[in-house]
Amino acid sequence: MTSLPNANRSGLPVPLIRVAGTPAECGFGYGATAREVIIANLELYLRRFRDAAGLDPATVRRYGLAFRAATATHHPRVAQMLDGVAEGADVPAADLYALNARTELIYGARPDGAAGGCTSVGVLGTHTANGHLLLGQNWDWHPDQREAMVLLATRDERGHSVLTLTEAGMLAKAGLNSAGLGVCVNMLGCDRDALPVLAGERGAGVPYHVLLRAALEAPHLSAALKRVCAGGRNSSINLLLGQAAEAGGELIDLELVPGDAGWLHPVDGMITHANHLETALPVHDVMKQLSGSSLFRSARARRLLRPAAATGRLTERDLAAVFHDHASYPQAICRHVDPADAPAERSETVYSVLLDLDDRRFGLAAGPPCGHRYTWLDLDLVAGRAEGRDQVAAASPNA
Template sequence: MTTPLRVVDVSGTPEQMGEAYGAAATDLIQANVATYLARFSRSAGLDRQTVLTRGAAFRDTTRALAPRLARMLDATAGAAGLAPELIYAVNARSELLYGDPSCGAPGGAGAELGECTSIGVLDSRTADGHTVLAQNWDWHPDHRDGNLLLVTRDERGHVVAALTEAGMLAKAGLNGAGLGVCVNLLGCDRDGRPGGLPYHVLLRSVLEADSLSWATRNAVRAPRSASINLLIGQAHPSGGEIIDLELAPGEAGWLHPVDGLLTHANHFETPLPVYDTVKDWGGSSLFRSARARRQLAAAGDRLRPEDILGVLRDHHSYPVSLCRHVDPRDEEADRSETIWTVFLDLDARSMQLIPGPPCIGREGMRFTIQ
């Protein structure tokens, strides 16, 4: 990260928030769209007109299934001076990059899926009695400077704070109800089906919920064109709760904490009747989740934030490790590294965002919902 993370804090109706978002981050949004147009062409063979056509289809789906979020995205595009179809295409970047069977393996995953290791720890296992989520977000280094912290305060009093790519509505984040989410890319043979809600709109719909129950409803009920893993938690005075949802087009599986711990990487762990495309590629996902859980369990009965972040700095199998670094043996288009580490304290409604591989030792920035 060569520049400080921009914070975009907006309020009002969906239209007002979208207009303010687009105006405050026009430069970042335009640059991020340009970066993805180049990547769609290079990695998936999609020209601009095809991207516009695909974006229009995702816009129709979003308008039908998530109208408030569609109104926000439309206003964002207008304020940023971009065709709305391009904004929807960027919010569906996972579908466009990995969801087309012509891109290679079943599900279109043309390389090892290199996006994230997630951790959840219940309050019964933390030193301060708080429920926490954390993750490494592994993605192409070209996208390092296209990120921001989006804070929205809507007219109903609902507050969301999410790390996101400019023009998108969410990545990892939390809300004023003490609910948070981390995300992992998955791939299966059902990916590419038409009619799904864009990957990052579905992710944002989780943060629109004021309870864990509604978060799971929003995620499971939405039609999907791409597989996605959501690690969701919510704090509560009587004890927090965490659940992991593995979502494929037309299927859903779930995992619960064991001894207060829950971890996930980039492959399916529930017995869903789908073909997991990780089987075509292998790679670090096959051990990252298990290794993270083992290290958490060995760190003690009451884990401190430093214990959890220490696991995310692990270098076993470097450079393709929990703390991921660029592997020069990968094709340039397939390179990945940890561009952000996210730590969410759901009881405190706070987040710590650490740029770059966490082993570098940067403090990052902290934000608390007020």
């Protein structure tokens, strides 16, 4: 188990945590290494649960236990890892599972309070200059979250490796794995989103962030789709999933709402997504009433990428240029804090991610990305598959 506690010295904007072993061993190593930042993140979210959702710590822990049971039932290896994180960080498991269900707890209480954020893009290798499948996203959230993030690299006892950006104490957000599978994520909101009923038929479903880890634990795209659709949900989520061109090259977008799923296939070699529903699911999209930049960000990203994609010469730099876009500033694809927003509701692009699924390369820029460079990591190197080379590649001026 190794880490880079001084992220700036490595060229990375966040600490890199590397762990190996069984799920429980990986979790324990992660929890022990990142204990201080995990505790800080738990304290941050306990305040948010109180202020945004009116949930006291005892109630939060009751929900955490319910989400723990759902995770153990449907994704036992993920549960073993999360239990290990709690043990390694010496925090209550119920608190840690509540953290991983932060979307459900914050927005289940008031789904109309969901703030639109995040723009995701995927491009098939048939339309890229190097023939590789590319994914990427801007991750928009409260700027206070910037200091409670890590890059988590795991290699399990089967040799399966994962590299993901995540909030400290969680197991995944945007990331890729050694099978050439990658995932990006957008928040959605609909009228079915609600806190679980802790007694009775409507129990806890699988938390939003557990689904992300379950996808990255999959050996191929079909398995990932089965895993993320299983187990029920209390919160809506959009997953943009891709498989490396070398493995056939496929891209699909899943809009998951409680009790249903919709999907999108590439058009002109691309899929883009923001924070409103684009499929005909029989639900009320609460993002419609919130309106805002989500109504144009996905279409604008497609329009900006179309010329390069049409020639089959699209590159990482083209994706980066989209993620720098300022149309409708400050609530743009490259989102900046809007001083008109209440402090608790402020949002900006906290980090930007680029993924080359064929090369198993992960690019990360601090946000807003218009003012930062992407630093690239090689999954095989950071997950311990190779020795004798630098783990972190030089930053590119644009991508």
